[in-house]
Amino acid sequence: MRRLLDIGATPARQAPSDSLCALMLAAAALPGMIPASAHAVEVEQAQLSFSHYAEGGRQFVRGPAVDLKRPDDLQVDTVRGGLRFRLDDRWKLGFDFSQDTWSGATPYISAPEAFTATSTGASLYVNSASNGSISSSLVDRRTLKPLSRTSGRPAERVLNVMTSASPETRSEGRLSLGREWDEAALEVSGGLSDEPDFRSLSLGAQLRLDFNDKLTSLSIGASGTRSDIDARLGNLSDYIDYGMYRDAAHGPSIVSVAVPGADGSGLATNDVESLHWRGQRKDRSLSLALTQVLDRSTVLSAGVTYARSEGFLENPHKLVTLAFANPATAAAFDFLFTPVFSVPEKRPDSRNQLTWNLRLAKYLPSIGAAAHVEYSHARDDWGVRADTIQARWIQQFGAWRVTPRVRYYTQTAADFYQPYFLFLQRYPRDGANNLDHSRIPLDAWSSDQRLSAFGAFSYGIVVSRRLFDDLQLEIGYEHYAHAGDLKWGGGGEDGFGDFRSERFSVGLSFALDGPAPAPASGDFHGGHDHASGHAHSRHAGGDAPAGVMNAHMTGRAGDFMVAYSYVHDRQKGDMITGSRRAGDAEVLASCGQAGCPVRPAGMTMHMHMLHLMYAPTDDVSLMLMPQMMSMSMRNTALEGGFYTALGGHAHGAMDLSSHTTGRFGDTTAAVAVRVPAPARMNAHVTLGVSIPTGSVDHRMAHHGGDLMDFGMQTGSGTWDFLPSLTLTGTDGRWSWGGQLNAVLRPDRRNKSGYVLGDRFEATSWASWRAHERISLSVRGIYTAQGRVRGALRGDNAVVDALGNTSYVHALHNPADLAANTGGRYLDVGIGASVLLPGREASGDRVAIEWIAPVSEKVNGYQLERTGRLSVHWGMMF
Amino acid sequence: MRFFSSLFLVCATPLLVLPGPVLAERPALPPCAPARIDAQAPAVDLHELRGRVVLIDFWASWCxxxxxxxxxLNALQDEFGARGLTVVGISVDKDAADARRFLQRYPASFPTAIDSGGECPRAFGVKAMPSSYLVDREGRVVEVHRGFRNGDVTERRRAVMKLLDEARGGGR
Amino acid sequence: MSAFTRLAKRRMCGVACVLTLFACSGCAGVPAWERGDLARPEMALEPQPGQRALQEHVYSSREAGAAGATGQGGGCGCY
Incomplete structure (x- = not known):
């Protein structure tokens, strides 16, 4: 074997002979480190992005009802972050998280118009039977076309019945660890995903082997996911027949769970019957991909993935219309009586899917662009065949990069998909005249439009710009259209399922790799990084505790700072009034005549905030801070509590166990100005405006839902004024600071009828540099928070004795009342911050702080506070 | 048959992990004449450096x-320049402007030249980027190093010191 | 063995053959110093991983063909 280099031995510009080829293969096993060849560029980076997705264009049929409101379209707000870095030459670590909040209406059952009806609270539903009460629709005796019960004419157009749910937030985290060898890499990863209905744990491993001077790579991957599904279906319905899954001994099972809420007469209880559909699901996949460099500017990759899923594969929030045309209907009629049932969907217990894909990337040096083309074909044993083709063009113009993209997708329907199922037979019945599920003449059924035959066409553009050497801003837009008519070869589903969607995203990524532009004379000693002891911070307040807002001030004209903050806040436990615990009786009394069925038992809030700061001069910084938040509240029944139904809406039993919200919050724009300060100190004044980009109209999910309380809204709904004064100082290893800040809300009442209270906060801290990189801090915080002015707007019309109509908010919870907001609080925080390696020159740090309540005096009746965690990561450019 | 033998080689390659990069024999420096990276840069002639220990580093702006x-490399040049070490960088960039931009961001305290045509890397049999060749005072290649990892620098520094300590005209 | 797995096996075999073929074609080679274009970030097999993740998240919750691609993460029953 030839270990010696072919120095002077390889004939120049001559195609290698076969024997030489073999030698080159052997020689490929040499320690080398080509940054990118056959496999993707591994960039060490930190990135953060926000995106907003909105659907629209769904067919909306008012049906027989005149007052049917168009449901809100589905919207999803997503925040994603990731961090990937090297631990050393060979090991690397990655962390990714994403959080998305879904709100709005989605289709949950479809049926021909003839089988639907509307109720007086203006909701469309499938006129179906349950619990022995049979409701018969009609179909034509000869053509089997559904007939309108009122006109007797065919009304076979399929309608989508939409349902609105309260927003749901899904959080996902993933940790990965990678090891590299000269000619191979292994990555193992584990992830957790959590949403109210769905919790899953996944593990995966991927091995990459490089051959052929790294011109060829083979990667082998395996992953497994285990999910626990606990779908909250809500209270019993008269129209839905859940019988087939009720208390099933095997597989997914629908069980009745006792939850806090109000019973049919409105009395508070912890025993409201709420249906939950529970089960487990396993997903496994194996993949194999080969990537080959074809020439100096072309890479081709081909792969195959096998995926198997088993267990609870149904979509718990989808129902199916089963209609049984009775052939024994008296011959005198030219129609058949057709009992209709709404049942949960039923899918096979397993699914096997194979996907092939081919990707080609070609660089065109003459125009400075790269073209990427991908094709994939997937087929499974449910009968779904899917083909996707996508093309991207990545054009570089100096610091700009523009990427237009088109994608076409087409799929065939699953064997067991139909928009509704019509059988020509008497409905199979059990002894009690209910539908006998075991004798439904099918093994599986679904009307989920994801399993229908359709096509989707999407196009989009991503524009990115390098702001600084290492910082990249990326803005993306995508338009997506789903339509039955777009199916390749025709024969797609009718238009009732068609929709379109748009997605906007904004992201920042910071490349961590590439050494900082070092001074020409090296300070390099035997492999040690220059761990600097000189932690000069270019920005004042750089080592302030994580929870202090606007503590930072850029140092020089032209400086740009990007920071990310995360805040997690918790309240849990008893209700308090003033500074003492309060019993249920007095909490209930505070709700007044209308009463409250429940009180809060726990509340959590997550907030992700991006800070963008730019210094036009040495003494002025401009700031913009968008944020995204999600909240969830858990309730417990108030002893003796009750719910007063208003406006003639009869609700029946209500599951009030918990509700969640999430969305973009308000955006703060601010200007910070340096003001004179004593020696060794810095002072700045910040004047900010909070722009009401958040929402104040999140509602309870149940029918005719009222507004959720103030704390569950993601915005204030008003333009607010945010002044603050910050003073910071340093002396040796010690630094300290103080800040006064306020939130003043001079605006008129927001569209939901209230203005949040003003807030005043005073805080001071001291921090000590325990190590050249690590600082520890302690701080005290005093907060005075004013009461909410106004009240949650009511939607329930109440007519008094004099015939005057007023609109009243139906109380669920003491937190719905303005009197139960605000107070004075004293907290203490402990924190730590770490100076980032390689970023000493700009003093960039990651800081974390835990804030614990010390004492409080609250207005009215409020839930105890537990604590708050803040994380702050700032980077200066 | 050739198909199968090359297939075997493809599959067996990762098993052939080689030991250190020190060469058993010291082959002579192949002919190679890189160009100036810009008009102000001094010309680099590898064969005129005989008598000095030379570390030739092939680099590129995209790497x-x-x-x-x-x-x-800067640290090596600063520490051992006076004792007879010359680090020489050879850029393999197609466009000299890319290489100059790179040098602005990552200044080199050693001379660097450019070979856009790829004659030098071809003559040296460069297999990876970066690749560096340690050359003794007689103009013979002693050691080839591929890639850059922090974990290797102590060893590489020692190899340079050892070569500097070798008596002039020494070797094996 | 189901018809499906038989079909899968036959296909896998075909794919393996194709892959092996173009694995070997790689002998033609691109020398290390000529890989500047290949090293460009826009030539990564997935040049926009962040955008891609957002897209796939939407596609996998709206289309049936993506099950294989989502080996990780939640099933999101929210459509």
Whole structure:
């Protein structure tokens, strides 16, 4: 074997002979480190992005009802972050998280118009039977076309019945660890995903082997996911027949769970019957991909993935219309009586899917662009065949990069998909005249439009710009259209399922790799990084505790700072009034005549905030801070509590166990100005405006839902004024600071009828540099928070004795009342911050702080506070 | 049959992990004449450096580890320049402007030239980027190093010191 | 063995053959110093991983063909 280099031995510009080829293969096993060849560029980076997705264009049929409101379209707000870095030459670590909040209406059952009806609270539903009460629709005796019960004419157009749910937030985290060898890499990863209905744990491993001077790579991957599904279906319905899954001994099972809420007469209880559909699901996949460099500017990759899923594969929030045309209907009629049932969907217990894909990337040096083309074909044993083709063009113009993209997708329907199922037979019945599920003449059924035959066409553009050497801003837009008519070869589903969607995203990524532009004379000693002891911070307040807002001030004209903050806040436990615990009786009394069925038992809030700061001069910084938040509240029944139904809406039993919200919050724009300060100190004044980009109209999910309380809204709904004064100082290893800040809300009442209270906060801290990189801090915080002015707007019309109509908010919870907001609080925080390696020159740090309540005096009746965690990561450019 | 033998080689390659890069024999420096990177830069003639220990580093602006390596190479040049070491960088960039931009961001304290045509890397049999060749005072290649990893620098520094300590005209 | 797995096996075999073929074609080679274009970030097999993740998240919750691609993460029953 030839270990010696072919120095002077390889004939120049001559195609290698076969024997030489073999030698080159052997020689490929040499320690080398080509940054990118056959496999993707591994960039060490930190990135953060926000995106907003909105659907629209769904067919909306008012049906027989005149007052049917168009449901809100589905919207999803997503925040994603990731961090990937090297631990050393060979090991690397990655962390990714994403959080998305879904709100709005989605289709949950479809049926021909003839089988639907509307109720007086203006909701469309499938006129179906349950619990022995049979409701018969009609179909034509000869053509089997559904007939309108009122006109007797065919009304076979399929309608989508939409349902609105309260927003749901899904959080996902993933940790990965990678090891590299000269000619191979292994990555193992584990992830957790959590949403109210769905919790899953996944593990995966991927091995990459490089051959052929790294011109060829083979990667082998395996992953497994285990999910626990606990779908909250809500209270019993008269129209839905859940019988087939009720208390099933095997597989997914629908069980009745006792939850806090109000019973049919409105009395508070912890025993409201709420249906939950529970089960487990396993997903496994194996993949194999080969990537080959074809020439100096072309890479081709081909792969195959096998995926198997088993267990609870149904979509718990989808129902199916089963209609049984009775052939024994008296011959005198030219129609058949057709009992209709709404049942949960039923899918096979397993699914096997194979996907092939081919990707080609070609660089065109003459125009400075790269073209990427991908094709994939997937087929499974449910009968779904899917083909996707996508093309991207990545054009570089100096610091700009523009990427237009088109994608076409087409799929065939699953064997067991139909928009509704019509059988020509008497409905199979059990002894009690209910539908006998075991004798439904099918093994599986679904009307989920994801399993229908359709096509989707999407196009989009991503524009990115390098702001600084290492910082990249990326803005993306995508338009997506789903339509039955777009199916390749025709024969797609009718238009009732068609929709379109748009997605906007904004992201920042910071490349961590590439050494900082070092001074020409090296300070390099035997492999040690220059761990600097000189932690000069270019920005004042750089080592302030994580929870202090606007503590930072850029140092020089032209400086740009990007920071990310995360805040997690918790309240849990008893209700308090003033500074003492309060019993249920007095909490209930505070709700007044209308009463409250429940009180809060726990509340959590997550907030992700991006800070963008730019210094036009040495003494002025401009700031913009968008944020995204999600909240969830858990309730417990108030002893003796009750719910007063208003406006003639009869609700029946209500599951009030918990509700969640999430969305973009308000955006703060601010200007910070340096003001004179004593020696060794810095002072700045910040004047900010909070722009009401958040929402104040999140509602309870149940029918005719009222507004959720103030704390569950993601915005204030008003333009607010945010002044603050910050003073910071340093002396040796010690630094300290103080800040006064306020939130003043001079605006008129927001569209939901209230203005949040003003807030005043005073805080001071001291921090000590325990190590050249690590600082520890302690701080005290005093907060005075004013009461909410106004009240949650009511939607329930109440007519008094004099015939005057007023609109009243139906109380669920003491937190719905303005009197139960605000107070004075004293907290203490402990924190730590770490100076980032390689970023000493700009003093960039990651800081974390835990804030614990010390004492409080609250207005009215409020839930105890537990604590708050803040994380702050700032980077200066 | 050839198909199967090359297939075997493809599959067996990862098993052939080789030991250190020190060469058993010291082959002579192949002919190679890189060009000036810009008009002001001094010309680099590898064969005129006989009598000095030379570290030839092939780099490119598109190669991230090459940038990491510059810190180490600068330190070597500063520490051992007076004792007879010359570090020579040879850029393989197609466009000299890319190489000059790279040098602005990652300044080199050693001379660097450019070979856009690829004659030098071809003659040296460069297999990876970066690749560096340690050359003794007689103009013979002693050691080849591929890639750059922080974990290797102590060893590489020692190899340079050892070669500097070799009596002039020494070797094996 | 189901018809499906038989079909899968036959296909896998075909794919393996194709892959092996173009694995070997790689002998033609691109020398290390000529890989500047290949090293460009826009030539990564997935040049926009962040955008891609957002897209796939939407596609996998709206289309049936993506099950294989989502080996990780939640099933999101929210459509």
């Amino acid at each position: 991230a580890p090459c940038a990491h390596a510059f810190g180490f």
